[in-house]
Amino acid sequence: MRRVAIIGAGPAGLMAAEAALARGARVALYDAMPSPRIVLRLAATLLLASVVVPARATGLPAAFIDALQQARIPLDHVAVVVQDLAASEPVLAHNAEAAMNPASVMKLVTS
Known part of the structure; x- marks a missing residue:
């Protein structure tokens, strides 16, 4: 299983996370907030x-x-x-x- 780290939980970061999850990746989302x-x-x-x-x-x-x-x-x-x-x-x-x-x-x- 591919692991993906996404920096930034803004709209683009959330879309990237959704796309990665849809492709079967394990996603870690990081944001300053x-x-x-x-x-x-x-x-x-x-x-x-x-x-x-x-x-x-x-x-x-x-x-x-x-x-x-x-x-x-x-x-x-x-x-x-x-x-x-x-x-x-x-x-x-x-x-x-x-x-x-x-x-x-x-x-x-x-x-």
């Missing part, structure tokens, strides 16, 4: 926002901002783009041009 609850709340808020926010909207939903503040994550440390692959404009964008640590992006791409 003691509980993934806040991360899951952020992910759920973004998912909901991608459904209810009109096209070409910018900015983060209030619930997402509240969750970031509760987790003590500064807004300028977060970049979010929610975009349908068939669309030319994002549904939601915040700090989209900022260079960020690609770890979560790579987990998503490789999962």
